[in-house]
Amino acid sequence: MTSYLxxxxxxxxxxxxxxxxxxxxxxxxxxxxxxxxxxxxxRPTLHGARPLNTILQGPPGTGKTTAVRLLFAQxxxxxxxxxxxxxxxxxxxxxxxxxxxxxxxxxxxxxxxxGLSSPQVLSGIGHALAxxxxxxxxxxxxxSFLAPQGVLNDVLLSILRLHESCPGAxxxxxxxxxxxxPGLAATALTPSACSxxxxxxxxxxPYTEEEVRGILADRVRVGVYPGVVAPAVLDVAAAQTVRHxxxxxxxxxxxEAVYRAERAGRSEVVPEDVTAAAGRSVRLGLAGAVGxxxxxxxxxxxxxxxxxxxxxxxxxxLVYRAVxxxxxxxxxxxxERVRRLEEAGLVWTRRRQKGRGWTREIVVxxxxxxxSVRSPxxxxxxxxxxxxxx
Numbered sequence: 001m002t003s004y005l006x007x008x009x010x011x012x013x014x015x016x017x018x019x020x021x022x023x024x025x026x027x028x029x030x031x032x033x034x035x036x037x038x039x040x041x042x043r044p045t046l047h048g049a050r051p052l053n054t055i056l057q058g059p060p061g062t063g064k065t066t067a068v069r070l071l072f073a074q075x076x077x078x079x080x081x082x083x084x085x086x087x088x089x090x091x092x093x094x095x096x097x098x099x100x101x102x103x104x105x106x107x108x109x110x111x112x113x114x115g116l117s118s119p120q121v122l123s124g125i126g127h128a129l130a131x132x133x134x135x136x137x138x139x140x141x142x143x144s145f146l147a148p149q150g151v152l153n154d155v156l157l158s159i160l161r162l163h164e165s166c167p168g169a170x171x172x173x174x175x176x177x178x179x180x181x182p183g184l185a186a187t188a189l190t191p192s193a194c195s196x197x198x199x200x201x202x203x204x205x206p207y208t209e210e211e212v213r214g215i216l217a218d219r220v221r222v223g224v225y226p227g228v229v230a231p232a233v234l235d236v237a238a239a240q241t242v243r244h245x246x247x248x249x250x251x252x253x254x255x256e257a258v259y260r261a262e263r264a265g266r267s268e269v270v271p272e273d274v275t276a277a278a279g280r281s282v283r284l285g286l287a288g289a290v291g292x293x294x295x296x297x298x299x300x301x302x303x304x305x306x307x308x309x310x311x312x313x314x315x316x317x318l319v320y321r322a323v324x325x326x327x328x329x330x331x332x333x334x335x336e337r338v339r340r341l342e343e344a345g346l347v348w349t350r351r352r353q354k355g356r357g358w359t360r361e362i363v364v365x366x367x368x369x370x371x372s373v374r375s376p377x378x379x380x381x382x383x384x385x386x387x388x389x390x
Contacts, residue, residue, distance in 0.1 A: 012258050012267070018223035019255035021248040024069055027218060030211045031063045037202045038071055038174070045075065045082045045135045051172035053160070053197050058204030060343060061246030064176040067204075068139045075137070083129075084137045089145040095155050098146075099125065102138060122158055126166025136162075136171045143175040144343065147188035147336040156189065160196040175199070178343040188336065207247055213238035216250055224258060229269050233257070236271045240278045246345070253277050289344040290368070299327055300337045301346055301368070308364045316349075316360045338362060 017023055028035065034056070041052040056064040065086075072084035085105040092098050099121045103111045106128055111121045129136055138159055146152035162169045189197065207215070216237055220229045229237075237257070241250030256277035261269045293301065303322045307314050320334050329337075341347045348363050 010262075012225055012228045012262050013223060014225055015223045016255060018219050019251045021251065024066065024073070025218070028063070028066060028070055029215060029218070030207060031067060031204070034063070034202050034204055035067055035071065037200075038067055041174070041200065041202075042071055042075060042137065045137060045172070046079055048081065048133065048135060048170070050135065050170045051137050051174075053172050053199040054174045055199045055201045056174065056176045056204060057201055058178070059206050059245060060178045060345065061248045062204040062206055063247070064178075064204050065141055068141070068174060068176065072137075072139070081133060082135045082137060084139070086139045086141060089140050089142045089152075093145055093151070095151055095158065096121065098138075098140070098155050099158075102136065106134075106136075118158075122162065123165065126162040126169040129162075129170065130166050130168030133168075134170075136169070137174065138171070139174040139176070141176050142178065142343070144177055144188070144336065144339055147339075148333050153189050153193045156193050156197055160193075173197070173199075188332075206245060207242070209238050209242045212241045212247060212250055215247065216241070216254055219251065220254065227268060228258060228261070229254065233269050233271055233274060236274045240274060244278075244345075289346055293341075293344070296327055296329070297337045297340055299323065300334070301341055301364075304341075304347060304362060304364050305369050309369065314362050314364075316362055319362055 018025075038054060038056070041054045043051075045051050056067065058064055068086060072086060075082050075084050083106055085102050087098050087101045089098075092101055096118045099118055100110055102125055103121055106125055111124070116124075125136070128134075136159075140146065140152070140155070143152055146155060156173065159171050159173060162171050213234055217234055220234065237250060237254050240253060241247060244250075253274060257269050257273040260273040260277060261267070290298070290301070300319075300323050303326070304314060304319060307319065307322060312318070316335075316338070319338075320331060323329070323334060338347065338349070342349060346365055346368050348365060350361050350363065351359070
């Protein structure tokens, strides 16, 4: 029988896992300042005190989550009296889901499937912290996904004021925010929550092309055999990565380019492997981003795509009116949904002059219309056309 599997010594990879987005690199370059600031915020926990609440802000793929994972790992090595918990708000989108994740980290098992409410789960967490003398540090990763319906506000108040119902419980939070707007505290929290939070902000700027090239070169040096990825190929990969604005996309790009060379039976990657992988990566990334949207977020994007196809202006006010013709929502909720679309790379916003003032325009990213974005269960407002399908 013909074998369709390549044996281990025929692969061009030394370790393909180094190109996975959840890989924690041994060397984390170009983020020394941010790491030092976050370490300073967490240092009080080593002495049994609450951390300094912190927001890590910057575009997607700039190292925010990696910085948290790196320092949380160091905290675990340094002491058992601190409980660091990383919660992905993309998947845990209710208060109960967040508290359950914390409960699992604290007790080693999830709360009972039936019979406990959110306040009861939270009470169990608080009393355990007080009894054990432990400090809880929760990272709400992609925290803006909790902003609609006030979930983020309620979660923060519950965690940060846990000492009121459970004296001796010490807690703090880190939040990551991929938005470039004024920030979560200014748009999604009540004054009471802002007062409890009092967070400091650490900014993670986009990587430069030179920095991206260095990071990709480090991964290639360890993860791929010598001579497979030439310097000229790395230049193309770095330029493509900066164009798409996300380091994780660059890692996937290099990995797929190496696989393409393997499939072709070559021992080295050529620039065409990178450009071909880049086109496929963009299509798959857009499809995945659209597929992972909440129904209401998908509706907002559908309206935007159809307005753009019709040639209508897509200023925030006009889009808001078109969206609320389908699904009533407050402007703050609409604003949060646009933020999430921007974080997913599906739209981007810009300020432009209109008359004597300024307005914010929402622009659909390249390739989104071709990803067949639509909301099949909802009718569209009059005058908004179905985008041409290819």
